[in-house]
Amino acid sequence: MISLTVNGRKRNFKGPPFKRLIDVLREDFGLTGTKEGCGEGECGACTVLVDGKPAASCLIPICQMAGRRIETVESLGPPGRLSPLQRSFQEHAGTQCGFCAPGLLMTASRLKETGADAVRVGLSGHLCRCTGYMHIVESVTKATRPRRKR
Amino acid sequence: MRGCPQGMTVLRPQSAGEAVSLFAENPAARPLAGGTDFMVLWNMGEADGQTMLDLSGVREWRSIRKTAAGLSIGALVTHAELRDDPVVRREFPLLAQAASVVGAEQIQNRGTLGGNIANASPAADTLPALAVYEATVKTVSRKGARGLPLLQTFAGVKRTSLEPGELIAAIDIPYLPKKPYRQLFRKVGTRAALAISKTVAAGLVWLERDRTVRELRFALGSMAPTVRRLRAAEDMVRGKRLSRELAAEACELLPRDVSPIDDLRSTAAYRLHVSQNLLSDFLLG
Ligand SMILES: Cc1cc2nc3c(=O)[nH]c(=O)nc-3n(C[C@H](O)[C@H](O)[C@H](O)COP(=O)(O)OP(=O)(O)OC[C@H]3O[C@@H](n4cnc5c(N)ncnc54)[C@H](O)[C@@H]3O)c2cc1C
Ligand code: FES
Ligand code: FES
Numbered sequence A: 001m002i003s004l005t006v007n008g009r010k011r012n013f014k015g016p017p018f019k020r021l022i023d024v025l026r027e028d029f030g031l032t033g034t035k036e037g038c039g040e041g042e043c044g045a046c047t048v049l050v051d052g053k054p055a056a057s058c059l060i061p062i063c064q065m066a067g068r069r070i071e072t073v074e075s076l077g078p079p080g081r082l083s084p085l086q087r088s089f090q091e092h093a094g095t096q097c098g099f100c101a102p103g104l105l106m107t108a109s110r111l112k113e114t115g116a117d118a119v120r121v122g123l124s125g126h127l128c129r130c131t132g133y134m135h136i137v138e139s140v141t142k143a144t145r146p147r148r149k150r
Numbered sequence B: 001m002r003g004c005p006q007g008m009t010v011l012r013p014q015s016a017g018e019a020v021s022l023f024a025e026n027p028a029a030r031p032l033a034g035g036t037d038f039m040v041l042w043n044m045g046e047a048d049g050q051t052m053l054d055l056s057g058v059r060e061w062r063s064i065r066k067t068a069a070g071l072s073i074g075a076l077v078t079h080a081e082l083r084d085d086p087v088v089r090r091e092f093p094l095l096a097q098a099a100s101v102v103g104a105e106q107i108q109n110r111g112t113l114g115g116n117i118a119n120a121s122p123a124a125d126t127l128p129a130l131a132v133y134e135a136t137v138k139t140v141s142r143k144g145a146r147g148l149p150l151l152q153t154f155a156g157v158k159r160t161s162l163e164p165g166e167l168i169a170a171i172d173i174p175y176l177p178k179k180p181y182r183q184l185f186r187k188v189g190t191r192a193a194l195a196i197s198k199t200v201a202a203g204l205v206w207l208e209r210d211r212t213v214r215e216l217r218f219a220l221g222s223m224a225p226t227v228r229r230l231r232a233a234e235d236m237v238r239g240k241r242l243s244r245e246l247a248a249e250a251c252e253l254l255p256r257d258v259s260p261i262d263d264l265r266s267t268a269a270y271r272l273h274v275s276q277n278l279l280s281d282f283l284l285g
Helices: A021-028 A084-091 A101-108 A116-122 A134-144 B016-025 B038-043 B079-084 B086-091 B093-099 B113-118 B126-132 B231-237 B244-252 B268-284
Strands: A002-006 A009-013 A047-050 A053-056 A069-071 B009-011 B030-032 B051-054 B064-066 B070-074 B136-141 B144-149 B154-156 B167-174 B182-188 B199-207 B213-221
Touching: A021 A047, A047 A101, A084 A101, A084 A134, A101 A116, A116 A134, B016 B051, B016 B136, B016 B167, B064 B086, B070 B086, B079 B086, B079 B093, B079 B113, B086 B093, B093 B126, B093 B182, B093 B199, B113 B126, B113 B167, B126 B199, B126 B213, B182 B268, B199 B268, B213 B231, B213 B268, B231 B244, B244 B268
Parallel strands: A002 A069, B009 B051, B030 B051
Antiparallel strands: A002 A009, A047 A053, A047 A069, B064 B070, B070 B167, B136 B144, B136 B167, B182 B199, B199 B213
C-alpha cells in the first residue's frame, strides 16, 4: 500500500505500484481536474504540485509518491470560492477550451516573480492551443500584482 | 499504447547498499530515478513488462557535498537543485546554466543529473559542462566502487560503459585551479523552452597577460554520438597568442573531433557552422 497526502487529505492506494500519478488521481481518487495532453512531459496539462513543486503527473509512477504531498487544481478553490488567480483567468480570458488551465494554474500558483517576462519563462513548460498566451500572461500578472494607479 | 502497470514489478531499495544488492540479484532490472526519460518511453508502450529498480528512496544520493577537492553531486540531485544551489552557481556556473535549460520547470524538478548521464543522449545538456569541468562519474556495484572520467562513461548513442549491476552514485567535479578568463554555456535549439539541442556548447579559457592561450577547454553536445572535447583545437591554440587567424584555424579543426549528422532537428552543415561560430566568438570575446 502507498500512502500520500492529496490536497491536504491522507490517501491510501492499494493498486499496482507502477500506475501513473495522473491515473491514480483521476481514476482512483476521482480528481478529474488534472488533464492528460501529450503523455510525454511536453505540454504541461497534467502538472500537479509534488511537495510544492510543479511536476508532470503523466511521468510519475505512484510508487515514487509514498509520503509525498500532492496538490491538484481542486486545491485552489471550488466553484463559487475561486482563488484570486482563478478569478483573474476568468476576468482576463486566460482560458478558452480550458484543457491547459488546470496545469497552468498549478505552476502559476507557485511563481515567485510575476513580471510579464518572468511569467513567460516560468510558464514555458505549458502549451496552450487556444489563447495565444497573451491572455494567460495577463491573467497571471494582474492576479498576483494588483495594478498600480498612476 | 501506454505500458500496463499490472505488468511491471517495482523494487524499492531504501539505501545505496540495498540498491546494489537488489540490482545484483535482478540484473535485468532497469534503474529509475526521476523518470523523465524512462516514463516517456513507457507511455509510448516501449518499455512494458519490466522490473524497475526505483532509486528514489536512496537518500545518500540526493545531496551535494563539499570535499577537499571539489563538489560531489549525488546522482539523484535534480536539475532544479543544481540550478538553484549557491555553491554550484559560484564554482560551476556552466553546470547551473545547463541545468536551467533542461526542459522546463516540471522537468527540472524531477529529472536528475545521474539520469541525464545514464540516459546517454548525445544532446544531453549537462554533458558539455561536465566535460569541460572534467567530472568523474562515481559508480557502485557488487564488485565495488570505481570512478570513470566523464568522457569514458559513454559508449555510443544512448549507450554507457556501465557494467551490468552498476549504478551511478555521484558525480565528482574538481574545483578549477584558477578562475577562467572567459566561460561560456550555450544551447542552440528551435525555441526557448523544451527544445532538444541542435548543438550545445561549454567552454573555459585561461589567458596570459599578453593574450597567449594558457589553456582552452571546449566541449560540444549533439555533434557526435557522444559528447566531445575539441582536443585538436585545444592543443593547437595552447601557447599561441589569440588572434582572428588563430580562431579561424581552431574552427577549421572542429571536424577532427566531431561528426555532426542530418536529422529531424537540424542539418550537419548548420550544426558545424553554428558550432564554429560559437568557438570563434568565444575565443575572440
Ligand atoms: C519534456 C521533456 C523535455 C526534456 N528536455 C531536456 C533538455 O532540454 N535537455 C536534456 O538534457 N534533457 C531533457 N530531457 C530529458 C531528461 O529530462 C533528462 O535526461 C533527465 O536528466 C533524466 O533524468 P531522470 O532522473 O528523469 O532519468 P530517468 O528517466 O529516471 O532515467 C533515465 C535513464 O538513466 C538510467 N538511470 C537513471 N539513474 C541512474 C543511476 N543513478 N545509475 C544508473 N542508471 C541510471 C535509467 O535506467 C534510464 O535508462 C527532457 C525530457 C522531457 C520529458
Ligand atoms: S500530459 Fe503530461 S506533460 Fe503533457
Ligand atoms: S485554452 Fe485551450 S489549450 Fe489552452
